Amino acid sequence: MAENSYRQRKTEMESAAEASKELKRKKRMKLLAYALAFAIFQIIVILVFSLTVMRIKNPKFRVRSITVEDLKVAAPNPPSFNIKLNAQVAIKNTNFGHFKFENTTISFDYGGVRVGDAFVAKGRSKARSTKKMNITVEMNSNNIPNNSSLQNEIESGFLTLTCHSKLSGKVQLMKLIKKKKSAEIECTMLINLETKAVQDIKCQ
Numbered sequence: 001m002a003e004n005s006y007r008q009r010k011t012e013m014e015s016a017a018e019a020s021k022e023l024k025r026k027k028r029m030k031l032l033a034y035a036l037a038f039a040i041f042q043i044i045v046i047l048v049f050s051l052t053v054m055r056i057k058n059p060k061f062r063v064r065s066i067t068v069e070d071l072k073v074a075a076p077n078p079p080s081f082n083i084k085l086n087a088q089v090a091i092k093n094t095n096f097g098h099f100k101f102e103n104t105t106i107s108f109d110y111g112g113v114r115v116g117d118a119f120v121a122k123g124r125s126k127a128r129s130t131k132k133m134n135i136t137v138e139m140n141s142n143n144i145p146n147n148s149s150l151q152n153e154i155e156s157g158f159l160t161l162t163c164h165s166k167l168s169g170k171v172q173l174m175k176l177i178k179k180k181k182s183a184e185i186e187c188t189m190l191i192n193l194e195t196k197a198v199q200d201i202k203c204q
C-alpha cells in the first residue's frame with residue numbers, strides 16, 4: 001500500500017518536473033522568437049534609413065521662369081542686340097541635410113559665343129527644400145562675328161539663346177557626413193523680338 005502511493009507520488013513528481021521543463025523550453029523559444037523579430041526589425045530600420053536619409057543625391061538646378069526687362073535690336077549692318085533678362089532659378093535639395101554651394105555664373109550664349117553672364121552668389125539650400133533666386137543678366141552682341149546667322153534671326157523675329165551653369169557644393173548630414181555634390185543647368189530658349197517674351201524654354 002505504502003509502496004504503491006510512493007510510486008504514484010514519484011510519477012506525479014516526475015511528470016510535474018517534465019511539465020515545468022517543457023514550460024521553460026517554451027519560454028526560451030518565445031524569447032528567441034522575440035529576439036529574432038527584434039533583430040529583423042532593426043535590420044529593416046537600418047535598411048530603410050540607409051536607403052532614404054543616408055542616401056545623398058545630387059540637388060537639382062532649374063530655371064523656373066525668364067522674362068525680358070529690356071530689349072534693343074538693330075539690323076542690318078551690323079546686326080546687334082542689347083537684352084536684359086530676369087530669371088528665377090531654383091535649387092531643389094531632396095536630401096535630409098543642407099546643400100552649401102559655391103559662387104557660380106550662369107553663362108548665356110548665342111551661336112556658341114558668350115553674350116552675357118549672371119552671377120549666383122554662394123549660399124545654402126535647406127534640407128528637403130527648394131531655394132529660389134532671382135538673377136539678372138545683361139547680354140550684348142559685341143562678341144558675335146559678323147558671319148553669324150544673327151542677321152537672319154533678327155529678321156525672322158526670334159533669337160535662339162542657350163544658357164548653362166554648374167553649381168558645386170557639399171551636402172552635409174547630421175553635422176557628420178559631408179559629400180561633394182553638384183547640379184547643372186543647360187537650357188535653350190527663344191526670344192520673341194516682337195512680343196518681348198521668352199518662349200520655348202527647354203532644359204535638360
Ligand SMILES: *[C@@H]1O[C@H](CO)[C@@H](O)[C@H](O)[C@H]1NC(C)=O
Nearest residue numbers: 102103104119120121122123
Ligand atoms: C563669392 O563672391 C563674393 C562676392 O559676392 C566674393 O566676395 C567671394 O570672394 C566669392 N567667393 C569665392 C570663393 O570666389
Ligand SMILES: *[C@@H]1O[C@H](CO)[C@@H](O)[C@H](O)[C@H]1NC(C)=O
Nearest residue numbers: 067086087088132133134135
Ligand atoms: C523674385 O521676383 C519675383 C517677381 O519677379 C518676386 O515675386 C519674388 O519674391 C522674387 N524672389 C526673390 C527671392 O527675390
Ligand SMILES: *[C@@H]1O[C@H](CO)[C@@H](O)[C@H](O)[C@H]1NC(C)=O
Nearest residue numbers: 077078079144145146147148
Ligand atoms: C566682317 O568683319 C571683318 C572684320 O572683323 C571685316 O573685315 C569684314 O568686312 C566684315 N564682313 C562683313 C560682311 O561685314
Ligand SMILES: *[C@@H]1O[C@H](CO)[C@@H](O)[C@H](O)[C@H]1NC(C)=O
Nearest residue numbers: 111144145146147148149150
Ligand atoms: C565665321 O568665321 C570664322 C572665321 O573667321 C569661322 O571659324 C566660323 O566657322 C564662321 N562661322 C560661320 C557661321 O560661318
